[in-house]
Amino acid sequence: MRLIPCIKSYDEGVDHSKQIDREIKEWIKTYNEAIKLLLLGTGESGKTTIIKQMRILHIKGFSHSERMAMTTHIHFNTHEAIYEIIQNMPPLGIGLQNPKNVRAQEYLLKVGPEGPQEYNEEYFDNVRDLWQDGGVRECFKRSNEYQLIDSAEYFLDRIDLIGKEDYVPSDADILRCRRKTTGIQKIEFKVKVPKSVHGGIQEFWMFDVGGQRGERKKWIQVFEGIHAIWFVVACSDFDQTLREDNSQNRLKEALILFEDVWQSRFLLEAGLIVFLNKQDLLETKIKQGRSIAPYFPKYNHFEAPGDEYTRTKLFIRSLFANLTNKKRERREVIASAERFVVLEASRARECYFHFTTATDTDNVRTVFRDVHQMILTHILSNIGVY
Ligand SMILES: Nc1nc2c(ncn2[C@@H]2O[C@H](COP(=O)(O)OP(=O)(O)OP(=O)(O)O)[C@@H](O)[C@H]2O)c(=O)[nH]1
Numbered sequence: 001m002r003l004i005p006c007i008k009s010y011d012e013g014v015d016h017s018k019q020i021d022r023e024i025k026e027w028i029k030t031y032n033e034a035i036k037l038l039l040l041g042t043g044e045s046g047k048t049t050i051i052k053q054m055r056i057l058h059i060k061g062f063s064h065s066e067r068m069a070m071t072t073h074i075h076f077n078t079h080e081a082i083y084e085i086i087q088n089m090p091p092l093g094i095g096l097q098n099p100k101n102v103r104a105q106e107y108l109l110k111v112g113p114e115g116p117q118e119y120n121e122e123y124f125d126n127v128r129d130l131w132q133d134g135g136v137r138e139c140f141k142r143s144n145e146y147q148l149i150d151s152a153e154y155f156l157d158r159i160d161l162i163g164k165e166d167y168v169p170s171d172a173d174i175l176r177c178r179r180k181t182t183g184i185q186k187i188e189f190k191v192k193v194p195k196s197v198h199g200g201i202q203e204f205w206m207f208d209v210g211g212q213r214g215e216r217k218k219w220i221q222v223f224e225g226i227h228a229i230w231f232v233v234a235c236s237d238f239d240q241t242l243r244e245d246n247s248q249n250r251l252k253e254a255l256i257l258f259e260d261v262w263q264s265r266f267l268l269e270a271g272l273i274v275f276l277n278k279q280d281l282l283e284t285k286i287k288q289g290r291s292i293a294p295y296f297p298k299y300n301h302f303e304a305p306g307d308e309y310t311r312t313k314l315f316i317r318s319l320f321a322n323l324t325n326k327k328r329e330r331r332e333v334i335a336s337a338e339r340f341v342v343l344e345a346s347r348a349r350e351c352y353f354h355f356t357t358a359t360d361t362d363n364v365r366t367v368f369r370d371v372h373q374m375i376l377t378h379i380l381s382n383i384g385v386y
């Protein structure tokens with residue numbers, strides 16, 4: 001924070017105000033040159049995970065102290081995972097398979113939703129025993145019927161590692177760690193571009209917002225000057241309900257929200273890129289025999305080549321693409337992304353689709369390269385840089 005002296009000579013005052021003018025000019029220059037990206041989407045779609053990937057790919061990643069701070073959240077994620085499963089066994093009519101685990105179950109329920117005072121050996125031993133129980137696994141398989149974090153299996157499978165006193169979270173663990181975003185976060189990073197643009201370095205500002213319903217009224221604060229929206233969709237959510245309203249299907253909520261964003265008059269100038277995320281979880285679900293058809297009966301009439309997983313992901317893309325197609329003019333296929341060109345008022349609008357797994361750094365690196373290329377060629381040309 002800057003401390004402004006109360007008594008200054010005239011010269012000092014002039015110098016000081018010149019300094020402030022210089023700083024404001026510098027800031028405006030940076031603001032004008034930075035490409036501003038905004039991540040939107042419903043809660044738990046993967047926005048913050050993408051921000052974490054940008055830190056890994058384009059900034060310095062995570063320091064030792066940041067990793068250690070993450071341990072608390074990972075411990076809590078592990079607790080909320082096992083606690084939710086145990087809690088939901090009676091309502092789903094599922095019992096423990098091994099009677100020896102009753103004591104561990106009682107222990108966990110006594111600990112309560114907030115977690116233990118101390119994550120000690122006794123705590124981790126009880127969690128390990130429960131996670132190995134057949135009844136607990138059966139309840140886990142039915143987790144679409146209640147609210148369970150996506151990383152439950154990932155952390156519970158690693159209970160021995162997480163329970164160690166000298167545990168230091170890896171990048172993969174940090175990417176799996178779940179914390180709801182409240183308010184608006186921003187990260188800044190630089191990417192190498194052709195020498196002709198800003199001396200070969202392009203600055204990006206990326207904004208992350210909370211996606212749950214209560215958070216969305218804050219979004220408008222960051223709409224000004226945004227060059228591209230990254231709209232993130234959790235495709236594996238097709239058989240789940242919202243954490244904040246268990247009468248609403250998560251994928252249907254994402255479609256409604258996407259249409260609002262697409263039609264928002266505040267965002268007409270922004271490019272739109274849809275990340276059809278959580279492809280790993282979608283594939284696992286479909287390969288386990290679950291189908292999108294009971295939730296989206298139109299799937300029964302959807303014609304596309306490929307196996308069940310491929311057809312499901314193409315179907316989900318078509319649901320979103322149809323919302324942009326209302327005034328569709330033409331459709332072109334560019335490399336891995338499909339591009340829709342739509343006439344909206346006076347100018348063409350574009351919507352790109354990518355299938356992503358936000359927890360997979362290689363996948364995000366590739367997608368970012370494509371998206372970055374698109375941003376440079378399309379958005380920079382729109383604002384007159386190219
Ligand atoms: N397996 C898997 N997990 C993912 C993927 N993307 C995100 N996750 C996990 O899903 C959870 C939610 O991700 P977040 O990035 O926190 O979601 P968000 O959109 O920021 O959610 P809000 O802050 O509530 O709006 C985290 O535990 C992530 O690790 C993915 O592609 N695959």
Ligand SMILES: [Mg+2]
Pocket residue numbers: 047048049179180181208209210211
């Ligand atoms: Mg978030």
